Amino acid sequence: MYSLPYIAQQIVNGLNLGSIYALVAIGLTIVYGILRLINFAHGDLVMVGAYLALALILNTALPLGAAVLVPMIVVGGVGILVERLAYRPLRGAPEVAMLITSLAVSSIIQNGTVMSLSAQPRAFRLPADLIAQQQVGVVSFSTLEAISVSVAIGLMALLTVFVTRTRVGVAMRACAENLRAARLMGIDINQVIAYAFAIGSALAAVAGFMWAGRFGSIEPFMGFLPGLKAFVAAVIGGIGSIPGAMLGGYLLGFAEIFFVGFLPPEFSGYRDAFVFGLLLLVLLVRPRGLLPTTAEREG
């Protein structure tokens, strides 16, 4: 009924979407692990990354790699700034206050984009040879997809090395486990938190590029849904756990693609509802996720 090429195509799509969710979920989970904050503004950084990438593509002759690298750096900086201005004053405040502030930051970023650019969607056009589909055996994919997924996986591998082999990386994990003990070790938690936001935001920028490439257009409110779905992915994988975010991201990506790809077309409009149905299921059946962390405090 479903041909092999079709199934292979769904797998490729799943890899692509899964990579996007994984990249965004990592940023959410790192910040949550250390601060217990759900950064609602994180999804909007995906949007900012996409807009920056488009600006570079349209206005400069720089190679495509720059359209990924430069937004990473800029959005990483934005993440550090947001933390410093909006979240640091609220350290130790009740959960609700941080939640509301992150909603406010999200609104500021979204409406800032509306104000300075416009609410109109813009086409995210890439060179034709990049998005042309190629056939390799049963599988058909575009160069863009191949590169994106490789870059995403490469970045995740780099991150894993960072958090297992470097001082600051291990400190990040230590802070997520036990913030007070980390302070007693001489770890400057402000510095670690800045790193956490920088890295998470940079990864979100890459996800922005991939999302824009996938859907072909960008608009100021596009970050809401990926941000929310990435949170679902992070929860499925185990909030606070980086490997969990990666696993959750890919699982969710595949689940969503298979839901749309293998169920009758009347269902495809319900893909978002499906994702949240999954979230509810996980929260009720296995709330700590698939790869729970051993953090001292409860989530």
Next chain:
Amino acid sequence: MLLEVEEVSVYYDSIQALKGISLRLDAGELVTIVGSNGAGKTTTLLTISGILHPRRGRIRFDGQDITHTPPHELVRRGISHCPEGRQIFTGLTVAENLMMGAYHRRDREGTVRDLEWVNTLFPILAQRRGQAAGTLSGGEQQMLAMARALMSRPKVLLLDEPSLGLAPLLVDRIFEVIQELRHSGVTILLVEQNAFQALRVADRAYVLETGHMKLEGPARELAVNEEVKKAYLGG
């Protein structure tokens, strides 16, 4: 005088936990604070290591005022706090925990030498270096916590209830290690509920009761003091 706490008062919201306490620590000494649960012993150590801030009073270390210095800076200056309940990083490996203890250090050689040293103090840690710290037994976790604190090469080591919850054999071993540390020149401020062992190893002692420093003096004298015997040494 290496460390001096002067008339320090600490509040938790509106509740006063420390009521103008004073203590001092000279280089090379082993001083202990004994007292029952809730007396404020942990609060005292947390205030010295910078996690808590006194509303009144001063703390001086090596001649400098450190009353409001942030914790990570204090570790750099040589104060290391081995907290109550061990508080090791359970998801990290033993080796990573020790790496965190040495976080502020820039001297590779010195760090490697100290790592060898703690491995001789606690051989079990070298065996388990790749294991997740959460899989260690209670006693091993305590040793890891102490080793971790030592990796920062402290001038002053704050030890909070190292014997808590450990079997008597392990308690003896812990206090042996404390004596060894002392002999190797580490200045130690030890907080303990186990007053008997604490007074045995210490030079001087303080008795803390509901936020007040009730008694102070050479450990030997306090060990035979009538009040202390009745309250903390089982009569």
Next chain:
Amino acid sequence: MLNKNTLLYLAVLAALLFAAQTLLNDYYQRILAVVAINIILTLSLNLTNGFVGDFSLGHAAFMAIGAYTSAVLTLPVASKATLMPDLPPWLGQLAVPFLVATIVGGVLAAFVAMIVGIPVLRLRGHYLAVATLGLMVIVRAVAINWTAVTRGAKGINGLPVFTDIWWAFGWAVVTGYVIWRLVNSTYGRAMCAIREDATAAAARGINVTAHRMLAFCVGAFFAGIAGALWGHLISAITPHSFSFLITFNVVVMLVVGGMGSISGSIVGATLMTLVPELLRSVETRLSLGGHPLYGLSQIIIAITIALVMIFRRQGLLGGREIRLPQLFDRRGADAVDRQASPSA
């Protein structure tokens, strides 16, 4: 509590509404109606978020349910035949008075809240917030895809404009009354206890789940009412009318007024309806070097809320209530006092 003071204030309100109806033009009357609808939304959100302490972000979903339900019910039969030919016949033949349609909308919203609440209210804090956001996404997906009833992304237009300041404020008074009674009853005290410390409340024998469910459903009911009123004010609704933006704005009103205070919600809703309206009219006239500044009003609101969170988390009223002057029964009150403290 229909004592002389309440009647006096209701009479004052009625007089003000009558004056507004005669003196103000349609545009300003509409703004007033929106103020009242926002009061209903804020009061109902206050019940879950402020009094019980469950931070729900799904209010827009319940509004949508109320709006769509009431729309399908009030739309004239002829319109339904053309706009929604696939509607099941019993619905297609139905045309219902506004009051009934509004109430049915509210009831349906409350019903959905009850069903959704069973799994969702097991969560707390962040997880609850995201789960309720998920509810909004689900409701929107249904609205877009159940085209037979909702007309999908096109939405329903041509809703009869029933809502005026009398309906809006009438319902606002009802909402205020119900919530005021609820909060000042044993239920309300239990809810506050749950907010302070759910475990301690459970230990005292309070059925935590039941109370949270009660707050959630009552809140959803009035959100549904507000949705119905809103739909019949703007006359056209689409799945995107009930977006996260609405929920966020209601949260802002709630927080500005102060969570856990009924008068705070009224103040917050009024303020944060009128101020953005003002800002919006300024925004259209402002431009930076010829560049229009859409979205500026939202940014100002968001910055305000961030500042409130940093500097005055408890909102304008700090969780306290405004005491309206009691012009009648002063002696009666003294008499009660003397009875309450005989030794005085």
